[in-house]
Amino acid sequence: MGYQNIKFPENSLFLVTGGAGFIGSNLCEAILNLGYRVRCLDDLSTGKQVNVDLFLSNPNYEFVMGDIKDLDTCMKACEGVDYVLNQAAWGSVPRSIEMPLFYCANNIMGTLNMMEAARQNGVKKFVYASSSSVYGDEPNLPKKEGREGNLLSPYAVSKRADEEWAKQYTKHFGLDTYGLRYFNVFGRRQDPNGAYAAVIPKFIRQLLHGEVPTINGDGKQSRDFTYIENVIEANLKACLAGSEAAGQAYNIAYGGREYLLDIYYGLVDALGIKDENGNRLEPIFGPDRAGDIKHSNADISRAKELLGYDPEWSFDRGIMAAIEWYRENL
C-alpha cells in the first residue's frame, strides 16, 4: 500500500508539468521526499509561485517557467528526463464551455507537444492526467474503463483526445503512456479561491470566513472524492508499470461514493459552524450546473491489477487531513 517504499533508479529525473498547481506541486514534493530529482514546468496560468517557492532551496528541484503549447519549451524541458508526469492543463467544466478554443489549444495540443518531446528525448514513461469526465453521460455505476458515454463538455473532449493521442504514441512510436482518470481529487494546496474552485476547498474557505456556501442542485449528487495521497501513489506506480500496461487509461479514485450534502454537513460539523440561532448552518441551494453528471464512482480494479495501485487514504481520513491543512493555511 502507498508509495513510501517505492524505489526508482538512483538519480532519476522526473518532469512534472503543471508542477505549480495543486496535484503537480504535491507530486514534486513526494518525489523530492523520496530523494529523486524533479523539474517543474509551469506557465503559472492557474498555478502559484508559492507552490514553487516551497521547493526552490532543494538542490534536487528545478523550476522552468514555460508553456506546453510551445514545442521548443517542451523539448528543452524533456532533456535528460526519465519520467514525465504531465499535469499541465486547465480544469473546470463550466470554464471550458466558455472557452472551447483555448481548451483545445492548451489541453490537447499542449499534451501532444509533451508526448512528442518525450518521444524525441527517449523518456521512459509518460504518465498524464486524464479525468473521470471522459465517462460523459454513461449512466452505469461504477464507472468502468471501456464503458464511456457521450461527452458533456469541451474539457471532457480535451481529456478524451489526450487519451486517443496517447494510444497512438504507444502504438506507433513505442512511448509507454499511462492515462490516469482522476475522480474529484482533494487535499492540501488545492486552490479554494475563484469562480472555478473545486467544491471541497471552496466550502471550507467559505465556512472559515463566515460565508454561506451554495450547493448547485439538490446536493444529492455523488462523487468518488479522492485524496491527493492516492493520486501520488498512482502516478509513481504508473512510472514503474510494464509496457504491457501502456497505451491505456485507468480510473484513479478510492472507489467510494460521497454525497455533496453529506460532505457539506460533515464540514459544518467538523468546523463547528452555527447560524445566528446556534443551529447547524444550512446551505443555500442554487441551480444545477451545465455539463455536470449526477453520480460518479469508480471501479478501480484495472489500476489495481495492472499498476499495483492500492489506495490507502479513505475519504474520511483524507477530509480530516484536508480540514487540518486549511485551518492552518487559510
Ligand SMILES: NC(=O)c1ccc[n+]([C@@H]2O[C@H](COP(=O)([O-])OP(=O)(O)OC[C@H]3O[C@@H](n4cnc5c(N)ncnc54)[C@H](O)[C@@H]3O)[C@@H](O)[C@H]2O)c1
Ligand atoms: N483536481 C481534480 O480533481 C482533477 C480531476 C480530474 C483531472 N484533473 C487534472 O489533473 C491535472 C492537474 O489539475 P489540478 O487540480 O492540479 O489543477 P491546477 O490548476 O492546480 O494545476 C494545473 C497546473 O498546470 C499549469 N498549466 C496550465 N496550462 C499550462 C500550460 N499551457 N503550460 C504550462 N503549465 C500550464 C497551471 O499553471 C497549473 O499550475 C489537470 O490536468 C487536470 O485536468 C484534476
